[in-house]
Amino acid sequence: MIEIKNIVKAFATKEVLKEVSFTFEQGKTNLVIGQSGSGKTVLLKCLLGLHEPESGFINFDGLDIVGKSNKNLKGLRKQIGMVFQGGALFDSMNVEQNVLYPLQMFSKLSKEEMLQRVNFCLKRVNLENVNHLFPSEISGGMKKRVAIARAIVLNPKYLFCDEPNSGLDPYTATLIDNLLQEITHEYGMTTVINTHDMNSVMEIGEKILFIKEGRNVWEGTKADIITSENQHLQGFVFSSELFKTIKRKS
Amino acid sequence: MPSKPGQSQELTTAHELISKEASNVKTRNVVFFVAFKLISVLKIGYLLIVVVNLHLILYKTHAMGLIASFGKYLLFIADVFRKPERRSVMYKLVVKEVYELGFKSVLFVVFVSLFVGAVVTLQTAANMEGSWMPRYLIGYATRDAILLEFSPTIISLLLAGKIGSNIASSLGTMRVTEQIDALEVMGVNPVTYLVRPKIFALMFFNPLLICMSMFGGVIGGWISGTLSGECTSAEFISGIQYDFVPFKAVYAIIKTILFAFIIASVSSFHGFFTKGGALEVGRSSTRAVVFSSVFIIVSNYILTQLLLN
Numbered sequence: 001m002i003e004i005k006n007i008v009k010a011f012a013t014k015e016v017l018k019e020v021s022f023t024f025e026q027g028k029t030n031l032v033i034g035q036s037g038s039g040k041t042v043l044l045k046c047l048l049g050l051h052e053p054e055s056g057f058i059n060f061d062g063l064d065i066v067g068k069s070n071k072n073l074k075g076l077r078k079q080i081g082m083v084f085q086g087g088a089l090f091d092s093m094n095v096e097q098n099v100l101y102p103l104q105m106f107s108k109l110s111k112e113e114m115l116q117r118v119n120f121c122l123k124r125v126n127l128e129n130v131n132h133l134f135p136s137e138i139s140g141g142m143k144k145r146v147a148i149a150r151a152i153v154l155n156p157k158y159l160f161c162d163e164p165n166s167g168l169d170p171y172t173a174t175l176i177d178n179l180l181q182e183i184t185h186e187y188g189m190t191t192v193i194n195t196h197d198m199n200s201v202m203e204i205g206e207k208i209l210f211i212k213e214g215r216n217v218w219e220g221t222k223a224d225i226i227t228s229e230n231q232h233l234q235g236f237v238f239s240s241e242l243f244k245t246i247k248r249k250s
Numbered sequence: 251m252p253s254k255p256g257q258s259q260e261l262t263t264a265h266e267l268i269s270k271e272a273s274n275v276k277t278r279n280v281v282f283f284v285a286f287k288l289i290s291v292l293k294i295g296y297l298l299i300v301v302v303n304l305h306l307i308l309y310k311t312h313a314m315g316l317i318a319s320f321g322k323y324l325l326f327i328a329d330v331f332r333k334p335e336r337r338s339v340m341y342k343l344v345v346k347e348v349y350e351l352g353f354k355s356v357l358f359v360v361f362v363s364l365f366v367g368a369v370v371t372l373q374t375a376a377n378m379e380g381s382w383m384p385r386y387l388i389g390y391a392t393r394d395a396i397l398l399e400f401s402p403t404i405i406s407l408l409l410a411g412k413i414g415s416n417i418a419s420s421l422g423t424m425r426v427t428e429q430i431d432a433l434e435v436m437g438v439n440p441v442t443y444l445v446r447p448k449i450f451a452l453m454f455f456n457p458l459l460i461c462m463s464m465f466g467g468v469i470g471g472w473i474s475g476t477l478s479g480e481c482t483s484a485e486f487i488s489g490i491q492y493d494f495v496p497f498k499a500v501y502a503i504i505k506t507i508l509f510a511f512i513i514a515s516v517s518s519f520h521g522f523f524t525k526g527g528a529l530e531v532g533r534s535s536t537r538a539v540v541f542s543s544v545f546i547i548v549s550n551y552i553l554t555q556l557l558l559n
């Protein structure tokens with residue numbers, strides 16, 4: 001469980017996050033939704049300790065991280081897996097080396113055990129026989145899956161994903177969403193997913209935070225969305241004809 | 251020329267009389283003037299390009315920003331020398347960088363050196379045409395020009411272009427595609443694991459590259475000197491052994507190590523703090539080359555003052 005309270009983050013004079021509070025629950029896929037530029041990535045980077053918020057606090061199962069130095073966060077970092085928007089795979093390493101990297105840096109397993117673990121994780125994300133391909137040789141969907149495999153290889157307690165299915169076709173996008181949800185339930189992780197994709201919201205929105213211009217405007221579950229009367233949320237969710245039709249029918 | 255012990259009067263030949271003549275300061279000045287003229291032209295051309303570029307960059311940067319950047323650079327360097335946790339990984343990374351940055355430059359460096367050595371020899375010979383100076387001075391002048399300035403300084407400037415842009419663009423790409431953030435999230439210090447191996451690899455391998463360049467330059471000179479008939483092979487070879495001061499080689503290596511540090515650290519700095527996208531990666535790469543070249547030229551001047559005087 002991750003609790004955040006009154007997070008304020010500004011770049012120079014521009015306030016990007018304005019007093020955001022929320023609780024991300026364990027064993028659930030927690031979604032942060034909002035328009036492009038609303039501050040989702042900035043919020044995620046605050047959670048990761050890549051950005052230091054101006055004020056507010058962030059608590060990982062009892063551990064406060066705001067104001068802590070990189071050194072003090074080292075223990076926590078090993079329990080965090082992150083899937084970046086573009087995958088952020090290391091270009092100079094092949095798929096296997098990418099997934100192996102966190103193990104090499106932090107685990108005390110033997111070489112065979114490490115490789116076993118890598119292959120297990122790659123299989124878990126439905127990737128086989130791609131171990132020796134380089135990131136430039138695989139498709140966008142595969143890159144995302146390798147990134148997920150790399151993120152879960154150390155068995156993290158927390159999993160963060162920044163728009164895991166942006167730029168993917170609807171079929172692959174749904175595949176990735178379901179994969180993330182399955183993994184979350186399987187390992188009881190606290191998963192935080194940034195998205196602006198309504199399909200994802202309806203597919204895996206177990207707990208949802210909607211931010212608009214850096215403010216927490218609404219929170220709830222995917223079931224609550226349809227019935228919600230919140231104007232901002234309505235504007236965002238039902239901006240497409242398809243969802244308008246669905247709402248009318250329900 | 252210091253006379254060797256055991257050398258008797260009978261051995262004094264006409265040839266040696268001319269040697270004594272040649273060691274007179276005035277003669278040396280002429281020889282040096284000729285040899286360094288070419289190098290200076292090369293350097294001034296390069297400096298011009300650099301200054302124009304620098305001007306374009308400074309145009310957009312405030313003086314305060316520059317000072318702040320320098321502070322940031324020093325902190326960055328301090329980070330580089332922090333102890334890594336996994337030494338075995340670090341060793342492998344250094345080896346990889348030696349291959350990527352150093353080994354892959356060998357052909358380029360040797361090729362350039364052969365030709366420049368050849369040209370320096372021809373120029374020196376042409377300028378000595380019809381003079382009373384002994385022909386072996388061609389070898390002597392070529393050796394000193396290559397050893398003192400061409401190999402350590404000019405080759406380092408060329409490497410600043412080749413390796414510096416490589417380092418800055420690869421780190422810049424890693425930054426804008428969030429690979430550096432990915433390392434940080436994992437709890438891996440990206441400076442230690444990305445930048446440190448590059449700096450160590452260059453400081454280790456560049457002196458070797460420069461030695462190859464020295465040999466390449468001298469061999470190029472020997473080939474062009476003998477092929478053109480300006481001097482005989484024996485004359486050239488006795489010239490390159492004439493009045494050899496080992497400290498000059500040491501001086502060249504010291505310079506090279508410093509320049510290697512400048513190339514690797516300045517380029518890494520610019521690549522590492524790239525912001526934005528592909529366009530900015532290109533810009534960082536240009537800045538890396540310009541700033542490392544300027545630092546090399548300025549520190550070359552300072553070092554020469556300190557070491558040779």
Ligand SMILES: Nc1ncnc2c1ncn2[C@@H]1O[C@H](COP(=O)(O)OP(=O)(O)O)[C@@H](O)[C@H]1O
Nearest residue numbers: 011014016034035036037038039040041042043
């Ligand atoms: N490092 C930064 N410096 C300055 N402004 C930033 C930085 N990162 C993000 N922003 C600004 O913060 C706002 C939110 O960005 P972001 O969190 O990336 O949006 P999104 O919700 O699409 O992920 C944007 O207006 C962006 O310009």
Ligand SMILES: [Mg+2]
Nearest residue numbers: 040041162163
């Ligand atoms: Mg984003």
